[in-house]
Amino acid sequence: MIRTVGLRKEFRTRRATTTAVAGLTLEIPRGRVTGLLGLNGAGKTTTIKILATLLRPTAGTVLVDDLDPLRDAGAVRRRINLIAGGERMVYARMTGRENLWYFGRLYDVPGAVLRPRVAELLELVGLSAAADTRVERYSRGMTQRLSIARGLINDPAYLLLDEPTLGLDAPIARDLRRVVARLAAEGTGVLLTSHYLAEVEELCQHVYVIAGGHHLTAGSPAELTARAGCHRSVRVTVTGAGPEVAAAVESLAADLGAAAVLDRAADGSLVASLSHPGEIAGPLAMAVVGAGGTLAGLEVAEPTLEDAILALNDRAGMVSA
Numbered sequence: 429m430i431r432t433v434g435l436r437k438e439f440r441t442r443r444a445t446t447t448a449v450a451g452l453t454l455e456i457p458r459g460r461v462t463g464l465l466g467l468n469g470a471g472k473t474t475t476i477k478i479l480a481t482l483l484r485p486t487a488g489t490v491l492v493d494d495l496d497p498l499r500d501a502g503a504v505r506r507r508i509n510l511i512a513g514g515e516r517m518v519y520a521r522m523t524g525r526e527n528l529w530y531f532g533r534l535y536d537v538p539g540a541v542l543r544p545r546v547a548e549l550l551e552l553v554g555l556s557a558a559a560d561t562r563v564e565r566y567s568r569g570m571t572q573r574l575s576i577a578r579g580l581i582n583d584p585a586y587l588l589l590d591e592p593t594l595g596l597d598a599p600i601a602r603d604l605r606r607v608v609a610r611l612a613a614e615g616t617g618v619l620l621t622s623h624y625l626a627e628v629e630e631l632c633q634h635v636y637v638i639a640g641g642h643h644l645t646a647g648s649p650a651e652l653t654a655r656a657g658c659h660r661s662v663r664v665t666v667t668g669a670g671p672e673v674a675a676a677v678e679s680l681a682a683d684l685g686a687a688a689v690l691d692r693a694a695d696g697s698l699v700a701s702l703s704h705p706g707e708i709a710g711p712l713a714m715a716v717v718g719a720g721g722t723l724a725g726l727e728v729a730e731p732t733l734e735d736a737i738l739a740l741n742d743r744a745g746m747v748s749a
C-alpha cells in the first residue's frame with residue numbers, strides 16, 4: 429500500500445508561494461486502480477511526482493509498503509514506476525531496445541530477466557519492428573508507446589500513470605487500458621490521472637477528487653455519480669410540435685420535480701431533455717404524443733462520471749477549466 433498523510437507541497441519563488449498540494453491523505457493499495465481527479469492545477473501531477481520520488485514534499489508523510497522514500501529512496505524506486513503522457517521519458521539518441529535495456533539496468537533488473545522482458549514489452553507496445561531504430565526517428569505516438577514500455581520495465585508493484593493515453597491513437601490507448609486492468613487484477617497498485625473521464629470510469633474502482641490541492645470527495649465512480657445527484661436523463665426529439673407539446677413537457681417536469689431543458693433543432697423539431705432518478709421515458713413519450721407531437725427519437729443516457737465531477741466542482745465553487 430502507498431499511504432500519504434497530510435501531504436503538502438509549496439513552490440516558493442521570490443515573489444510568491446504556490447500551494448500545489450494542501451494536505452492530502454490518500455491510500456493506493458495493490459490490486460486496484462485508484463483515480464486522482466481534478467481540474468487543471470488541482471495538484472495531480474505534483475502529487476504523482478512526490479510519489480515517484482521526483483519531488484520532496486514540504487510537509488506530510490509518504491509510505492510505500494511502510495518504506496519512507498526520503499530514507500529508502502532506492503528500495504522505493506525499485507517498487508514504483510511512472511508513465512507520464514505529456515513528457516518524453518526516453519533518450520532520443522538510443523534505439524527503443526537500448527532505452528529499455530538502459531532503464532532496466534538502472535532498476536537493477538538482472539540481465540537474464542531483462543532480455544526477454546525487453547522483447548515482450550516491445551511486442552506489447554507494438555514496437556518490435558522499430559526496436560533497433562533510434563528514438564529521434566520515432567513519431568510522437570511511438571515515443572509515447574516506448575515510454576509506456578519503459579514504465580513497466582521493472583515490473584513495478586505500483587504504477588503511477590499521469591495522463592498515460594494523452595495523444596495516443598485509439599487502438600493503442602485501448603490496449604494500454606487493457607494492460608492496466610490486467611496488471612491491477614494481477615496485484616499491481618495503480619494510480620491514474622486522466623482527463624478522459626470515461627477511461628477513469630472504466631478502470632478505477634476508487635477515485636479521489638481534489639481541488640486546489642485539497643481533498644474534495646472520494647468513492648467509486650458509481651458512488652460519486654450518486655452523491656453528485658446526477659440522474660439518468662431522457663431526451664426526446666419531437667416533430668410537428670406546437671406550443672402545447674412544450675407546455676405538456678414542462679408541466680410533466682414540474683409534476684415530477686425533474687430538471688428539464690427544451691430547445692429547437694435546426695430543422696424546427698423540439699428537443700426536450702428531462703433528468704430524474706425515476707423511470708420517466710414512458711410518461712414523457714405519452715405527454716408528447718398526447719399533446720399532438722410526433723416522437724422522432726428517444727434516448728436514455730445514464731449519468732457519467734464526467735457529469736458528477738462537473739457537478740461536484742461547481743458545488744465546490746471551482747471554475748471549470
Ligand SMILES: Nc1ncnc2c1ncn2[C@@H]1O[C@H](COP(=O)(O)OP(=O)(O)OP(=O)(O)O)[C@@H](O)[C@H]1O
Pocket residue numbers: 439446447448449466467468469470471472473474475
Ligand atoms: N514547479 C512549479 N513551480 C511553481 N508552481 C508550480 C510548479 N509546478 C506546479 N505548480 C503549480 O501548482 C499547482 C498544481 O499544479 P499541478 O501540475 O500539480 O496540477 P494538475 O492537477 O496536475 O494540473 P493539470 O491538470 O493542468 O496537469 C498549479 O497552480 C501550478 O501552477
